[in-house]
Amino acid sequence: MGTSIFTSCSFSWRNHHHIIPSHRFLSHSSPDKGLSVAKAAVDTRQNGCVEFVDEETEKFSGFLKRRSAIVSGVSLISSAVLGFPREGLAVVKQGLLAGRVPGLSEPDEQGWRTYRRPDEKSGGHGVGWSPIIPYIFSVPSGWEEVPVSIADLGGTEIDLRFANSKEGRLFVIVAPVLRFADNLGDDAKVEKIGPPEKVIAAFGPEVIGENVEGKVLSMGVVEHSGRTYYQFELEPPHVLITATAAGNRLYLFSVTASGLQWKRHYKDLKKIADSFRVV
Incomplete structure (x- = not known):
């Protein structure tokens, strides 16, 4: 079973003669049917958009958010300790070499x-x-x-x-x-x-x-x-x-x-x- 993710696309999808603007459209592909279908739908009712999210994709999205938070934290530490950007390095150098101006x-x-x-x-x-x-x-x-x-x-x-x-x-x-x-x-x-x-x-x-x-x-x-x-x-x-x-x-x-x-x-x-x- 695979998961395909389409974000911020510019196409629309017709279903039963209703036009649903595609906003962060997430679909779930089913190998046995060879089709891409949505198992569950959540009506956001914002700007006339409906967002389809299946259970597996929702879990994957949550994982991405958690991973993004971890990467952001590591990036902040890297900036301060490893010297990206340059100001971080200056702070560490001054700390290691106290009194040196x-x-x-x-x-x-x-x-x-x-x-x-x-x-x-x-x-x-x-x-x-x-x-x-x-x-x-x-x-x-x-x-x-x-x-x-x-x-x-x-x-x-x-x-x-x-x-x-x-x-x-x-x-x-x-x-x-x-x-x-x-x-x-x-x-x-x-x-x-x-x-x-x-x-x-x-x-x-x-x-x-x-x-x-x-x-x-x-x-x-x-x-x-x-x-x-x-x-x-x-x-x-x-x-x-x-x-x-x-x-x-x-x-x-x-x-x-x-x-x-x-x-x-x-x-x-x-x-x-x-x-x-x-x-």
Whole structure:
């Protein structure tokens, strides 16, 4: 036994000289007679239409309605969880990466974008910690923010990570100066902490996870807008570190890469490291 369904057709059907407009006409086919007949009829008496529905078709129609409701529910869940439409994905990403707020500018003529830590971004507001002063840096096209793992180096405050799978990666450590000295006040300067040698010996292990003795290739001191920055290049591993202090925090900006990435993209990696500023 089969069931044929015709909906919203534009033909009419004559039966005993009465014209019945076809409105969602449902018929039941009977294999043994080779005919299509209606076993039961329901007079809707709307717009002069009669709708014929057999028992089996009525059950099938109910199944379709239930199935439609289920599919609609799944679609809503898919929109929110799987990202259709795009807004759903944005909500899930923000939920999974709590505290991460986009801060990238549009690319300039060379394709470089500037990241500024958003004022609204959470993190690092424990006892004895001043609010994190925003910082900025620039990255070429293809670098994107990535989640900060709770498995990062112990005893450090990884505030941000960026990476490009073909060029390298970077991260920002924001550590309390109280870990190094308790008499620097709430407006610490990196030069008050000590000379570059002292700073890299104390905080370098926070970056590379091991003692930096014998690994420092170069050190430098630069000043921007009245703030002093220490710059270091270490090898191995290949890493560029920019250090400064603001409030009662030490900021360590690290740019690192594999040997091949270092060889191919050193110029851009150095430009990224040099662009770091606390504003």
